[in-house]
Amino acid sequence: MIYSDDEIEQIRQADLLVSKTLAEMGKILKPGISTLQLDKIAEEFIRDHGAEPAFKGYEGFPATLCISENNKIVHGIPSEKVIIKEGDIVSIDCGTILNGFFGDSAYTFPVGEVDEEKLKLMKATRDGLYKGIEAAVAGNRIGDIGYAVQSHVESLGYTVVRELVGHGVGRHLHEKPQVPNYGKRGNGKKIKNGLVIAIEPMINMGSKDVQIANDGWTFSTLDGKPSAHFEHSIAIRNGKADILSDFEMIDKVVYQNK
Ligand code: MG
Numbered sequence: 334m335i336y337s338d339d340e341i342e343q344i345r346q347a348d349l350l351v352s353k354t355l356a357e358m359g360k361i362l363k364p365g366i367s368t369l370q371l372d373k374i375a376e377e378f379i380r381d382h383g384a385e386p387a388f389k390g391y392e393g394f395p396a397t398l399c400i401s402e403n404n405k406i407v408h409g410i411p412s413e414k415v416i417i418k419e420g421d422i423v424s425i426d427c428g429t430i431l432n433g434f435f436g437d438s439a440y441t442f443p444v445g446e447v448d449e450e451k452l453k454l455m456k457a458t459r460d461g462l463y464k465g466i467e468a469a470v471a472g473n474r475i476g477d478i479g480y481a482v483q484s485h486v487e488s489l490g491y492t493v494v495r496e497l498v499g500h501g502v503g504r505h506l507h508e509k510p511q512v513p514n515y516g517k518r519g520n521g522k523k524i525k526n527g528l529v530i531a532i533e534p535m536i537n538m539g540s541k542d543v544q545i546a547n548d549g550w551t552f553s554t555l556d557g558k559p560s561a562h563f564e565h566s567i568a569i570r571n572g573k574a575d576i577l578s579d580f581e582m583i584d585k586v587v588y589q590n591k
């Protein structure tokens with residue numbers, strides 16, 4: 334799919350609502366809160382802004398947010414039984430539908446005092462995402478994005494999850510092309526103006542191997558070590574990446590007192 338500037342502006346509005354929702358989550362993400370409480374507040378916030386949660390009901394997913402703490406990689410189902418603890422790292426992935434367009438972004442939050450090793454993993458994942466975005470320029474290929482992410486995080490000793498990938502996004506939550514976080518330079522489809530994609534590295538501290546829980550959704554690391562996840566939706570405009578989601582408003586909430 335190739336989107337016009339007008340359509341891209343509408344996708345941006347959906348993404349900015351995702352970012353605002355994630356910033357709200359940052360305000361209330363404290364030890365003792367359950368992931369189900371977070372989910373309820375996020376759903377209400379999204380609906381209050383005239384939008385719908387994009388994940389709820391998607392292929393049967395039961396909630397507004399995917400919340401994946403520590404060794405969980407992605408697609409964790411919010412639950413009253415999952416209580417946030419001091420020292421957790423918590424990936425929250427959120428999607429919205431606003432005026433028929435889909436927003437999709439994810440951010441890994443530190444809760445209280447987080448140990449140095451987990452903070453380094455988070456930074457590597459986030460930096461890997463931005464390396465991928467830098468490679469997302471017209472004339473490059475999709476494989477250049479994955480190569481950029483992979484070479485950055487592997488140089489630091491981390492591993493890239495293979496089972497899940499980024500994707501086109503806009504009129505639907507998941508569109509072509511798939512955007513792996515690993516790859517070879519010069520491989521895959523050409524990147525063109527008007528392309529809108531979500532880039533979302535899922536990076537493990539230990540091995541890249543995953544397991545899926547009995548709930549059929551939750552991906553965790555096989556070795557039980559931590560994993561981090563950051564996701565931006567971007568549009569290719571005037572030859573380069575225009576980031577549609579916004580981490581700055583989340584960072585302000587999360588790091589204001591640090
Ligand atoms: Mg997402």
Ligand code: MG
Nearest residue numbers: 437531533564
């Ligand atoms: Mg996504």
